[in-house]
């Protein structure tokens with residue numbers, strides 16, 4: 066309770082200060098708590114950065130046996146370390162429930178799931194600075210006759226997408242004649258493709274390329290769609306201090322080479 070009140074005081078100070086240059090004066094009783102609150106992050110579990118993902122999105126966040134791993138997992142470990150916190154990953158949670166969970170508060174500090182920063186989501190949560198650029202892609206089976214986006218935009222063609230993803234939004238908008246199959250995750254999407262339940266999948270290109278190469282060699286990428294997406298870490302709007310600290314830590318990791326090291330490990334460059 067106190068923390069919340071102090072945060073509010075801190076916020077109004079910042080506002081007042083920026084508006085009238087002065088306001089919540091240094092000599093008032095408010096000065097101390099306000100200062101403390103503004104440099105304090107309210108964590109769900111103290112000393113920990115409690116994070117959630119779906120772990121169905123290689124090479125960003127996925128399960129290697131019973132291990133949670135991937136580019137974003139390692140990035141978050143490094144960010145947490147930089148912030149003096151311990152990364153605490155919850156068990157996999159469905160992708161389309163992550164942003165609502167962050168918004169709801171109390172369970173996780175942040176969602177890390179290659180979440181594209183967009184206006185719609187920014188109404189619900191705050192985002193860290195972008196940490197990776199991405200695009201959409203379309204994949205079909207190698208032995209199919211589909212060769213382009215236009216080939217898929219036809220009645221009777223089924224395109225699998227992940228529920229709540231930008232791939233779903235893109236396909237719905239750009240393949241209006243096709244039937245969009247909305248599935249829980251992209252593993253289900255590729256399974257539908259292989260079994261003939263879907264004719265194509267639409268999802269983030271780097272993940273598509275990885276999945277085709279590592280697990281579905283009988284599928285192929287037929288289109289790269291330059292949507293210009295950027296991934297960010299989703300944080301509650303109630304915790305701007307955490308977003309700020311994440312951004313500082315991200316900058317440090319970019320400056321000191323740690324970000325590049327992790328990138329190289331997963332992408333080879």
Ligand code: ARG
Nearest residue numbers: 122160178179180181230231
């Ligand atoms: N970047 C896309 C989006 O924000 C897809 C992200 C899916 N991530 C995942 N971990 N399944 O909608």
